[in-house]
Amino acid sequence: MSKCLSCSQAGKGAFCKFGPQSRAFLQSNSVKTDYVRGASFFREGDRSNAIFLVCSGKVKVSATSREGRVMILRIAQAGDVLGMSAALTQSDYEVTAEALEPCSVLVLPTRHLMTMLQNFGDASLAAANVLAEDYRAAFDEARLVSLPSSPAGRVARLILDWAQDAKSRSNPFITMSMTHEELASMTATTRETITRTLGRLRKEKIIETHGVVLKVLQPQALERLCAC
Amino acid sequence: MSKCLSCSQAGKGAFCKFGPQSRAFLQSNSVKTDYVRGASFFREGDRSNAIFLVCSGKVKVSATSREGRVMILRIAQAGDVLGMSAALTQSDYEVTAEALEPCSVLVLPTRHLMTMLQNFGDASLAAANVLAEDYRAAFDEARLVSLPSSPAGRVARLILDWAQDAKSRSNPFITMSMTHEELASMTATTRETITRTLGRLRKEKIIETHGVVLKVLQPQALERLCAC
């Protein structure tokens, strides 16, 4: 695997696998930028003017209602690209992207993105793959929130998703580095319900927690709860 | 606007605006297929092997939980393309596509899609736009279900979205050609709640219905209800 020049990592992201031409174009037309924890790349409703290639750090992607209710769509990491949909359709950003950790990012202005897509076939395909990932994240979120019939079920579903993810990395433990508040935003419920639901799952020996580490003891019980 | 050869319509969809080369390729490598009402193009979990260009008819795009709960993602129409994400990532279909009316469709096998994307720049861009639309549909659904705090709020939100849509076609009336059951599937609630909520909105003179035609009398009241 070739290295992603800008990240100096073996990139897994769609934009890390460019050929020499598109890579050179990307390098000379994007600006490397650093964000401190809490800083926003862009906010919901802003006019879109660039896409953001995450080189390091974690990024919270969310949308907010006027009343202040927050929906967390996903947590983006190195290799992910943010703002592609808004840039392609030349519309406002539909989400807010905010650094959860200090982040290093390549910022590629929309006009250069367009040039790149028109000139380099591999870039077009990469853009399509980025959008396919964005779509899956949104679809999974919709599914997570729509299908289980209760908040408790959604929490169960979320834990199951994590478990599957951990399993795919052959790790029996889940590292849950999110606050109850954030979990509530991902499952369309409230902080108190998260606290109580996790407490109940612990008491019923369905899960086990040690600090941020979580272990699933009875996957079937979780599946029964979410029923999806 | 050039005609979409296969639909013989002035196409609005991304795949209706091809140049002569890609259009010819599409024509000679896809198969025109008709589906009767109720027939499935593909079902959730099927191995993906083609994309589907809707030429006429309406298509319900949905996902189902094991327990039978249904989430309707969107209703696709002429010009829309279905199955792009699964084809691009060479994975199983993540949704079920089902004809709500007799449908005429161009079916393009995945291998030909890949060839097309590699050879024609406009096709790659069109694919990216299709994915951007898919993403927006999923995002909007997630937002609709996540942000309003109650089922009644989600119904209000849905009606507001329709109203905006109707307004953009400068039409004061909304044609609601869906059953209460289907509305429930779009708002993650139950048929009874839909019936009762619509009844309440009627009684409070917030909306007015005559058969399938719906008119919003007090948009502000709806916004207060959904609070998003």
Added chain:
DNA sequence: CGATTTAGGTGATGGCCATCACCCGATCGA
């Protein structure tokens, strides 16, 4: 170090809505 903020835990309460059950009218099919 004291003050403040943040994360998490918990009790009380009340309303909403999922569920079950049943009914009615319209449409359809044989």
Added chain:
DNA sequence: TCGATCGGGTGATGGCCATCACCTAAATCG
């Protein structure tokens, strides 16, 4: 023409969970 099916309407009920309120411990910070 008559069941059968489907879409829609409605009552009763009970449980879940959103909301509010308050508390504790830990972290942060001046």
